[in-house]
Structure formats: structure tokens, C-alpha cells
Amino acid sequence: xxxxxxxxxxxxxxxxxxxxxxxxxxxxxxxxxxxxxxxxxxxxxxxxxxxxxxxxxxxxxxxxxxxxxxxxxxxxxxxxxxxxxxxxxxxxxxxxxxxxxxxxxxxxxxxxxxxxxxxxxxxxxxxxxxxxxxxxxxxxxxxxxxxxxxxxxxxxxxxxxxxxxxxxxxxxxxxxxxxxxxxxxxxxxxxxxxxxx
Numbered sequence: 718x719x720x721x722x723x724x725x726x727x728x729x730x731x732x733x734x735x736x737x738x739x740x741x742x743x744x745x746x747x748x749x750x751x752x753x754x755x756x757x758x759x760x761x762x763x764x765x766x767x768x769x770x771x772x773x774x775x776x777x778x779x780x781x782x783x784x785x786x787x788x789x790x791x792x793x794x795x796x797x798x799x800x801x802x803x804x805x806x807x808x809x810x811x812x813x814x815x816x817x818x819x820x821x822x823x824x825x826x827x828x829x830x831x832x833x834x835x836x837x838x839x840x841x842x843x844x845x846x847x848x849x850x851x852x853x854x855x856x857x858x859x860x861x862x863x864x865x866x867x868x869x870x871x872x873x874x875x876x877x878x879x880x881x882x883x884x885x886x887x888x889x890x891x892x893x894x895x896x897x898x899x900x901x902x903x904x905x906x907x908x909x910x911x912x913x914x
Contacts, residue, residue, distance in 0.1 A: 729754075733798035741788035752781055755799060759806040766810040772817065776809040783809070807870065815875075854904040862897035865890055 733754065739747035756777060763776040783805055791801060855863060868874045868882070876894070880887040 730797050730799070734793065737784070737788050737791050737798055740784060741791070748781060748785055751784065755802050756781075758799065759802055762803050762806040763810040763813075766807065767813055772813045773810070776806065776813050779809040779812075780805045811875070850905065850908055854901050857904060858897050858900055862893050862900065865893045866897045866901075869894060 733751065736747045736751040736754070740751065759780050760773060760777045763780075764770070764773040767773045767776060780802060784802070791798075795801070796804070855866060858866065864883070865879055868879045869876075874882065876890045877887060880890045883890070
């Protein structure tokens with residue numbers, strides 16, 4: 718992986734941030750450009766949770782409608798543009814899952830990496846390396862923290878559903894998630910600052 722590629726990632730973050738600012742100013746074309754640049758990743762996150770193309774497409778569209786409405790409130794201090802989009806994708810997918818799910822749990826057998834079409838081998842290698850950095854960071858969590866993170870992000874369970882499944886207090890679930898996210902943020906900060914994530 719070349720340093721030029723990582724510089725390109727910084728440029729991509731700056732480009733996405735610029736698009737969000739243009740969207741906040743009411744620029745419809747910027748929304749289309751943001752969709753073109755990020756929809757594969759957004760779709761991948763939603764698909765991993767929903768496992769259904771129709772629901773995934775609806776969740777993906779809901780993300781971009783939400784971007785249109787919330788672009789003015791985007792805060793770079795809370796995360797990079799793509800991370801913001803992917804968190805919205807996760808939330809919209811969980812909303813769709815709740816809407817269609819009766820009292821059953823989601824299977825936890827989703828693939829570790831969303832199946833995304835790769836534009837070129839270099840992008841595929843970068844995404845694989847980013848995935849490896851994230852997996853290593855998740856593996857560095859305590860077993861209790863890793864369990865709640867996996868149930869939250871990979872199985873799409875709510876905090877209450879996790880508490881019920883693990884038979885632990887809701888406050889304990891929230892505390893484990895908060896500590897896990899702090900640990901992950903600290904562990905991944907150097908890579909993010911270099912534009913690698």
C-alpha cells in the first residue's frame with residue numbers, strides 16, 4: 718500500500734465533507750454525487766443486517782433522505798463522513814428489521830465483510846487492510862465488550878435485546894458498549910488521523 722493511496726483517502730474524506738456541506742446548502746447534485754461515491758458501502762452495511770435486497774434498497778434510500786434532512790447538523794468531531802453514513806445505514810436497517818421481525822432473534826452468521834463490488838484491485842486491497850485493522854481492534858476488546866459490540870453491529874440487536882439475551886442489566890450493556898467504543902476509537906485513531914480509515 719502506497720502513501721499516495723492513503724493521501725487519496727484523506728482527499729476522499731475531504732471530498733465527502735465538501736459534498737455534505739453542499740447538501741446542507743440545498744445542492745441536489747451534491748446528494749447524487751454522495752450517493753454515487755458511497756452507496757456501495759451503505760448498501761453493504763444494510764444488507765449484512767437485513768439479508769434481503771428489497772429491504773436493503775429501502776434502508777439505503779432512507780439513509781440518503783436522512784442525509785438530505787440532516788446535512789446541516791453533521792459534525793466532523795463525531796466521525797468522518799463515511800462513518801456517519803454507515804451508522805445511519807445500520808440504524809435504518811435495524812428500523813426495517815424491527816418492522817418486519819416478530820419475536821425472533823436475527824441469526825448471527827452474517828459474513829464478516831459485506832459483499833461489495835470492487836472498482837479496482839487497489840481499492841479491494843485497501844478495504845481488506847481496513848477490515849483487518851478493524852477486526853484486530855475488535856479482537857483487542859475484552860470478551861464482554863466484544864460480545865456486545867458484535868451483537869450490536871453484526872447482529873443488529875438493540876441494547877434491550879442484548880440485555881435480554883445475555884440476562885444482564887440494560888445499564889451494563891450500555892456501559893460495555895460505551896467502554897468498547899472508547900477503546901476502539903483510541904485504538905483506531907492513529908490510522909484515522911493518517912487517512913487510512
